Amino acid sequence: MIAVRLRGLVKRFGTTLAVAGVDLDIPAGSFYGVVGPNGAGKTTTLSMATGLLLPDAGTVHVHDVDVWRRPQDAAPLLGVLPDGLRLFDRLTGPELISYAGLLRGMDRDVLAARRDDLVAALDLGSAGSTHVGDYSAGMTKKVALACALVHAPRVLVLDEPFEAVDPVSATAIRGILRGFVATGGTVVLSSHVMALVEQVCDHVAVVAQGRVLAAGPLDEVRAGQDLETRFIDLLGGARERTELSWLRPSSG
Ligand SMILES: Nc1ncnc2c1ncn2[C@@H]1O[C@H](COP(=O)(O)OP(=O)(O)OP(=O)(O)O)[C@@H](O)[C@H]1O
Secondary structure (H helix, E strand, O other), X not given: OEEEEEEEEEEEEOOEEEEEEEEEEEEOOOEEEEEOOOOOOHHHHHHHHOOOOOOOEEEEEEOOEEOOOOHHHHHHHEEEEOOOOOOOOOOEHHHHHHHHHHHOOOOHHHHHHHHHHHHHHOOOHHHOOOEXXXXXXXXXXXXXXXXXXXXXXXXXXXXXXOOOOOHHHHHHHXXXXXXXXXXXXXXXXXXXXXXXXXXXXXXXXXXXXXXEEEEEEHHHHHOOOOHHHHHHHHOOOOOOOOOOOOOOHHHO
16 A cells, blocks of 8 residues: 655756656555755655645645645645744744644644643653743754644654754654554655664655655665665765865864
């Protein structure tokens, strides 16, 4: 069963072809990593896959629901942690989670119980009545993740979920995501940290210049190498380094 099916996705920004025809099948129950260099088109692809950015061409299906034709049916299936998300700065973390649940039309009692569970699981309680606008980058990531989880979606799409998150919280998040996948959920995440992708993901897609260079089960894609080496191979080898000869304290 396919959880997310992307076909022929294209997006241009002016003269920049950010996504140049992406086809991808993300199996249900997989922990899927999307990796690629800066500017590869990961964020643009995930934004189109989750109904946040209108594609110029192509289709997106989440559990056979066409995201762009039936957004109301697709929304309950999806939990999204977008890149650079703007949150309501004047709410506390728990208020923001409640707000996300109310927008989803959740029952208030169910919502209150889940909000408390999420605050405990993601260690957000220590922030007390601090407004989200005053949160650290890692705390912001965690509260945004809580908002993506509160309605118990079937597919989670997370843009750089571990960025700026401390190791203790990262372990907690990994545990939550692994439990979600173990019970039939699907996680799609983008990351620059190959070691993390190798540790948590069972499938991976390598994206560059808006195209998928390789995709499938992790072991197939890395083909006996570690993911970082394979990634650099796929991208045509490490770029030649420009020597910054002026940046040598000893030469001055
Ligand atoms: N709103 C926008 N307007 C103009 N160009 C954009 C916009 N969003 C993305 N781009 C361009 O599209 C290309 C793909 O960007 P995208 O953010 O999808 O890459 P990414 O793989 O997520 O990169 P990173 O790893 O650096 O976050 C880049 O060339 C970027 O400059």
